[in-house]
Amino acid sequence: MRSSMFQLLRSGSASRASLLRRGYSSGAVPERKVAVLGAAGGIGQPLSLLMKLNPLVSKLALYDIAGTPGVAADVSHINTRSEIAGYAGEDQLGQALEGSDVVIIPAGVPRKPGMTRDDLFNINAGIVKSLCTAIAKYCPNALVNMISNPVNSTVPIAAEVFKKAGTYDEKKLFGVTTLDVVRAKTFYAGKAKVPVEEVNVPVVGGHAGITILPLFSQATPKANLPDEDIKALTKRTQDGGTEVVEAKAGKGSATLSMAYAGALFADACLKGLNGVPDVVECSFVQSSITELPFFASKVKLGKNGVDEVFGLGPLSDYEKQGLESLIPELKASIEKGIKFANQS
Amino acid sequence: MAATSAATLSIGSTVSFGPKAAALQQPKSMGVKLTNLTSFTRFSGLKAAGSVNCEAESSFLGKESNSALRSSFALRAQKQQGRSSHYHLQPQASFKVAILGAAGGIGQPLALLIKMSPLVSTLHLYDIANVKGVAADLSHCNTPSQVVDFTGTSELASSLKGVDVVVIPAGVPRKPGMTRDDLFNINANIVKSLVEAVADNCPEAFIHMISNPVNSTVPIAAEVLKQKGVYDPKKLFGVTTLDVVRANTFVAQKKNLKLIDVDVPVVGGHAGITILPLLSKTRPSVSFTDEEIQELTVRIQNAGTEVVEAKAGAGSATLSMAYAAARFVESSLRALDGDGDVYECSYVQSDLTDLPFFASRVKLSNKGVEALISSDLQGLTEYEQKALDALKPELKASIEKGVTFVQKQAVAA
Numbered sequence: 001m002r003s004s005m006f007q008l009l010r011s012g013s014a015s016r017a018s019l020l021r022r023g024y025s026s027g028a029v030p031e032r033k034v035a036v037l038g039a040a041g042g043i044g045q046p047l048s049l050l051m052k053l054n055p056l057v058s059k060l061a062l063y064d065i066a067g068t069p070g071v072a073a074d075v076s077h078i079n080t081r082s083e084i085a086g087y088a089g090e091d092q093l094g095q096a097l098e099g100s101d102v103v104i105i106p107a108g109v110p111r112k113p114g115m116t117r118d119d120l121f122n123i124n125a126g127i128v129k130s131l132c133t134a135i136a137k138y139c140p141n142a143l144v145n146m147i148s149n150p151v152n153s154t155v156p157i158a159a160e161v162f163k164k165a166g167t168y169d170e171k172k173l174f175g176v177t178t179l180d181v182v183r184a185k186t187f188y189a190g191k192a193k194v195p196v197e198e199v200n201v202p203v204v205g206g207h208a209g210i211t212i213l214p215l216f217s218q219a220t221p222k223a224n225l226p227d228e229d230i231k232a233l234t235k236r237t238q239d240g241g242t243e244v245v246e247a248k249a250g251k252g253s254a255t256l257s258m259a260y261a262g263a264l265f266a267d268a269c270l271k272g273l274n275g276v277p278d279v280v281e282c283s284f285v286q287s288s289i290t291e292l293p294f295f296a297s298k299v300k301l302g303k304n305g306v307d308e309v310f311g312l313g314p315l316s317d318y319e320k321q322g323l324e325s326l327i328p329e330l331k332a333s334i335e336k337g338i339k340f341a342n343q344s
Numbered sequence: 345m346a347a348t349s350a351a352t353l354s355i356g357s358t359v360s361f362g363p364k365a366a367a368l369q370q371p372k373s374m375g376v377k378l379t380n381l382t383s384f385t386r387f388s389g390l391k392a393a394g395s396v397n398c399e400a401e402s403s404f405l406g407k408e409s410n411s412a413l414r415s416s417f418a419l420r421a422q423k424q425q426g427r428s429s430h431y432h433l434q435p436q437a438s439f440k441v442a443i444l445g446a447a448g449g450i451g452q453p454l455a456l457l458i459k460m461s462p463l464v465s466t467l468h469l470y471d472i473a474n475v476k477g478v479a480a481d482l483s484h485c486n487t488p489s490q491v492v493d494f495t496g497t498s499e500l501a502s503s504l505k506g507v508d509v510v511v512i513p514a515g516v517p518r519k520p521g522m523t524r525d526d527l528f529n530i531n532a533n534i535v536k537s538l539v540e541a542v543a544d545n546c547p548e549a550f551i552h553m554i555s556n557p558v559n560s561t562v563p564i565a566a567e568v569l570k571q572k573g574v575y576d577p578k579k580l581f582g583v584t585t586l587d588v589v590r591a592n593t594f595v596a597q598k599k600n601l602k603l604i605d606v607d608v609p610v611v612g613g614h615a616g617i618t619i620l621p622l623l624s625k626t627r628p629s630v631s632f633t634d635e636e637i638q639e640l641t642v643r644i645q646n647a648g649t650e651v652v653e654a655k656a657g658a659g660s661a662t663l664s665m666a667y668a669a670a671r672f673v674e675s676s677l678r679a680l681d682g683d684g685d686v687y688e689c690s691y692v693q694s695d696l697t698d699l700p701f702f703a704s705r706v707k708l709s710n711k712g713v714e715a716l717i718s719s720d721l722q723g724l725t726e727y728e729q730k731a732l733d734a735l736k737p738e739l740k741a742s743i744e745k746g747v748t749f750v751q752k753q754a755v756a757a
Contacts, residue, residue: 046453049663070655077647077664079592079603185486196486240484248477256456257484 030274033059034266035100035139037093037131038107039086040067042252043147046259047106048075054263056270057082063096064107065089093131097138102269104176104262105131108148110253111245117150117208118333125340128154129161136165143172143269143305146284147262151175151207152330153337155284155294160341171305174269175284177207177296179254179261183240184214187233192223203237203282204297204312205323206330212238213326217316230318272301285309292327294334439677440466442507442546444500444538445514446493447471447478449659450554453666454513455482455491461670463677464489470503471514472496500538504545509676511583511669512538515555517660518652524557524615525742532749535561539568547574550676550712551581553691554669558582558614559739560746562691562701567750578712581676582691584614584703586661586668590647591621594640599630609720610644610689611704611732613742618735619645624725637727679708687717696721699736701743 034051038044039062048062052075060082062068062075072086087096097103108124111117128148135144140162148154155175162168180203189196200220205213214237216230225233236243244254265281272279284296289311298310315323441458445451446469458467459482467482467489469475479493494503504510515531518524535555542551547569555561562582569575591608595601607627612620621644623637632640643650651661672688679686686708694702696716705717724732 045663046456049453049667050456052663053667067655067658070651070658071663073651073654074661074663077586077590077593077651077661078667079589079596079606081603179484182486183484186484189486196488199486244477244480244484247480248474251474251477254481254484256452256459256478256481260456260460260485 029056029058031058032056032101032270032273033061033099034082034102034104034270035061035063035096035142037063037096037103037105038148040064040071041106042110042255043106043258043262045071046256047104047262049078050259050263051104051266052078052082052084053080054267054270055081056267056274059099060084061087061096061100063087063093090130093134094138097134097142100139100142101273102143102145102266103135103139104145104147104266106147106258106262107131110255111149111241112250113246115245117241118153118336120149121153121336121340124148124150124154125157125337128157129341132158132161133165136162136167140165140167141169141172143174143273145174145176145262145266145269147176147258149207150333151177151284152211152294152333153340156334156337157341159286159294160338164341169305170286171307173285174265174305175207175294175296176262176265177203177212177282177284178265179258180207180212180214180237180240181282182257182261182264184216184219184233184237187236187240188216188219188223191229191233192219192221192225194221194223202298202313204295205326206294206296206333207284208333209238209329210322211326211330211333213319213322214238215313215315215319217319218313227318230316234318234322268301269305272305272307273303275303280310290323290327292331292334295330438465439463439508439680440468440506441509441511441673441677442468442470442503442549444470444503444510444512445555447474448513449517449662450513450665450669452478453663454511454669456485457666457670458511458673459485459489459491460487461674461677462488463674463681467491468494468503468507470494470500497537500541501545504541504549507546507549508680509550509552509673510542510546511552511554511673513554513665513669514538517662518556518648519657520653522652524648525560525745527556528560528745528749531555531557531561532564532746535564536568536750536753539565540572543569543572543574547572548576548579550579550680552669552672552676553580553582554665556614557742558584558691559618559701559742560749563743563746564750566693566701567747571750576712577693578714580692581672581713582614582701582703583669583672584610584619584689584691585672586665587614587619587621587644587647588689589664589668589671591623591640591644594643594647595623595626595630598636598640599632601628601630609705609717611702611720612735613701613703613739614691615742616645616738617731618739618742620728620731620735622720622724622728624723624728625720634727637725641727641731675708679712679714680710682710684709692716697732697736699740699743702739 034057036048039048051057051060062072066088068086068088072084076084108127146155184201184203185199188201189199201214202218203214205211268279268281279301280298283299287295287309299306300308441464443451443455446455469479475493475495479491483491515534553562587610591610592606595608596603596606605628608621609625610621612618675686675688687705689705691703692713696702696704696718704720706713707715
């Protein structure tokens with residue numbers, strides 16, 4: 001395992017190195033438009049900042065129902081490559097979306113203490129449905145990065161909307177679970193006492209409570225942590241979002257770390273689009289690796305979105321149990337989303 | 345299987361203007377990113393975007409030699425190449441940064457960017473409220489720095505112990521129609537108490553003042569530090585980086601230049617006409633018509649107001665301010681780390697004019713301000729000379745307002 005991991009690291013960096021040479025000698029970096037829907041919100045603002053700092057982005061469209069002219073004016077002063085445009089109100093949504101390569105959707109309301117992600121369903125489902133209707137119309141080929149909770153349901157909602165519009169491409173719809181991976185890595189590094197920048201942990205399943213299944217048995221560098229530690233790490237990763245909701249005591253949910261994770265995933269999508277090889281991230285996508293229609297696992301990102309969906313790999317007994325327990329809940333959330341989308 | 349998903353981000357600083365502004369310098373600033381490359385970092389081009397003076401037009405990655413250099417670094421994980429003689433290329437995450445006002449509009453995105461910096465080992469977040477949530481949020485990011493939160497005056501002292509750089513965005517922002525000076529009454533008091541605590545707990549730290557009106561709050565800080573007997577003028581900085589960032593952006597847009605190539609020094613102060621962009625000293629060298637000079641100068645001077653109005657009461661520049669402040673923090677950390685080639689514009693104690701404080705380009709070292717770049721004020725155009733003469737009385741008045749404010753009150757023992 002270790003030697004193949006090392007090989008992959010080396011091939012990864014070799015191909016990255018060759019891309020750097022290729023990228024330079026063949027000329028400019030491709031033009032890429034990214035749209036952020038919900039750009040004036042708690043996640044949207046720092047996410048817009050990070051996307052503005054990303055040199056792969058040539059155009060950045062910031063959309064929200066209000067507040068975006070201010071955010072756009074602010075961010076437009078930053079001396080990086082991308083051109084910024086701010087769009088406010090539904091009648092500007094089309095313009096915001098036209099020509100987008102990647103659409104990131106953090107729009108919606110966040111949890112308050114005591115709420116589950118599912119409690120957000122009623123409000124956020126409606127928001128996501130209308131945004132996706134517009135995406136199908138104005139940029140059907142874009143990669144869609146869904147952040148709006150409950151992701152376990154909003155991704156199926158999006159799929160249904162796209163299917164109805166005849167634009168659905170299962171390779172281009174992603175539920176963003178990167179923050180779960182980020183948390184798993186951080187918590188694991190702390191427990192195993194290894195440098196966090198060296199850690200890799202896949203996280204599979206979904207994006208809520210027990211549907212989040214970190215596979216610490218596959219974590220590197222190996223640490224041989226005792227069972228209680230693995231249980232504690234698993235639980236902490238699953239409850240990571242709630243941890244922040246409680247610490248914010250009614251003032252919101254994770255915004256900065258979510259912006260960070262969202263920006264990482266969007267960057268991976270852009271790299272994939274640009275032909276960078278071996279871009280692999282965990283994401284909640286249409287999948288056949290389990291009996292469920294959607295499932296998060298490692299995926300390879302390429303010029304058309306998902307290039308390959310990886311299987312789960314070997315699971316420990318604890319993880320097998322976790323997988324069994326999560327399936328019914330994830331199934332129900334998926335069905336709830338599909339039902340909602342088909343209702344009206 | 346799986347690369348990715350760690351992002352340490354080097355914001356980058358301004359171009360080195362020394363005689364060695366050639367290819368050799370670039371590996372240094374890119375060198376700071378080496379740990380990033382090997383940890384599969386994102387935004388690796390940002391450093392170039394922020395600072396490096398690349399002559400190559402075609403790629404944001406910079407000159408071919410540097411691209412090849414970087415690719416060879418990518419292949420060798422943690423090895424030093426020794427191409428840059430005195431500055432080692434693998435800085436450790438070893439510095440402590442404190443943000444006073446971390447839960448605010450600037451503080452939060454600033455905290456995120458600092459959390460992403462590979463140079464920081466510990467990040468102290470202080471505010472009067474809401475900072476526990478911000479810290480919990482940020483602590484989940486998989487970057488090396490540890491985040492610690494401190495709430496309220498009883499914890500202010502602890503937040504400052506052992507800190508290398510203190511960044512102060514604390515205070516209230518402008519609303520439409522307000523000048524930065526209108527904030528004076530509230531923010532002056534806030535700054536005074538915070539700097540008293542800095543004096544008591546980390547007198548050797550670099551102090552980065554963001555709280556407006558900077559033209560006055562920096563002199564306030566100086567007076568407080570003097571009264572405490574710990575004033576080191578080399579370590580007190582009014583952050584004017586956003587004016588430079590804006591100047592660079594507006595000039596590049598106006599002249600259709602590649603943004604990463606553009607650098608404009610901005611001198612004077614940090615409010616209205618005290619902001620003096622030296623367009624004649626733009627790099628790369630460009631010519632402007634008189635109308636362009638006028639338009640650009642006015643736009644740069646009023647850019648802050650531009651955002652206040654666009655936000656229609658919801659605040660002032662937060663995200664771009666966070667970016668600029670993070671860039672200045674990173675420059676300071678590189679200087680602390682021994683990089684001998686760090687230059688930034690900043691509002692500091694100065695003898696370049698008859699005013700006690702003045703913004704200009706400065707060379708930074710591990711002692712703070714190593715040198716003021718006096719050549720900035722030589723060979724000014726007529727327009728710039730007039731503007732310089734016009735700004736001095738206003739800047740003088742703002743400085744005196746700050747000094748008087750402190751001298752009227754006894755500094756808390």
